[in-house]
Amino acid sequence: MTTRSIAAQPSFLDTFQRLRLGPYLFVLGMAVLDYFIIGPDQFVNALTIGAIYALVAIGYTMVYGIIELINFAHGDVFMVGAFCSMFVLTEVLGQDGPINDPVTLTVVLFIDFAVTMFLLGVLGTAIERFAYRPLRNAPRLAPLITAIGVSFILQNLIQIIYGPSPINTPQIIDPTAHIDVAGISIGIINIFVIATALVLMVALQLFVSRTRIGRAMRSTAQDRQAAQLMGVDINRTIAITFFIGSALAGAAGVVQGLYFGNIQFTLGFQAGLKAFTAAVLGGIGNITGAALGGFLIGFVEVTAAALGFFVWGQAAVFAVLIITLVFRPSGLLGQQLGERA
Secondary structure, X not given: OOOOOOOOOOOHHHHHHHHOOHHHHHHHHHHXXXXXXXXXXXXXXXXXXXXXXXXXXXXXXXXXXXXXXOOOOHHHHHHHHHHHHHHHHHHHOOOOOOOOOHHHHHHHHHHHHHHHHHHHHHHHHHHHHHHHHHHOOOOOHHHHHHHHHHHHHHHHHHHHHHOOOOEEOOOOOOOOOEEEEOOEEEEHHHHHHHHHHHHHHHHHHHHHHHOHHHHHHHHHHHOHHHHHHOOOOXXXXXXXXXXXXXXXXXXXXXXXXXXXXXXXXXXXXXXXXXXXXHHHHHOOOOHHHHHHHHHHHHHHHHHHHHOOOHHHHHHHHHHHHHHHHHHOOOOOOOOOOOOOO
């Protein structure tokens, strides 16, 4: 007579914990609550700003996940992307205002994104090759100081070329154009920025999870030496990571100029600091976590401004970061891992 073992059915709580839905529901709950606090107009504004932070934060978390380097120059790569986009629009394409023809607008946007993302990807790869790769086996403090040095170099180069004053950039998508949905007026530029960020983030997630290069990136992040023994070209994988992360920062620079209409050489410091905070808040090394952290910081910042505490906005952002890390040190989607042997 044989006995048949019956596996216990997982409970709802076990399924909930396995899927790790808690952080997503937390952010969703905050978003819903925020909607009623600040209203639909500011809610859309928060989504838009959060989308920009998310794009920059992804570059931070990708680089850290691969080589465990906090690339403080990444914020200024984003700033260079904004200036590169402005140069392409004004000097190459000759644009100085809104474009009403949809076909022309689509072509101009495609060229602007393609050129800016490619050039910024090349810039990120060059930074990795000449500033970070020689220090890959050095003490961790050395590449960190180098990253800060690269940040200052990029800032000063842009300041020398364009000066210290804010510069207007063409808003080729009419900032006054809007559509009405359920009685809510939503700007076309807001929809474009949010949709662009979501498409790029989904494309990146698919690339990392379903392509050969993506598998090489994940294996390198997990164990660089083991990946190298299995035939992964470490230098090539890290260079591609920098290219993709910097290209996404370039895309964020494009939408930054289109949305706000002006840029400055100090733009990268503040945005980079908040994007790095978003990466830590979401779980450093986790792409989805960085995106969630970016949107969360956008909500916190806009809510503080909407309630009349604009000067306390940055303090509120870091207060949320501290509270989150006290109760969840690894971030919203991070995993607490042991040290490698």
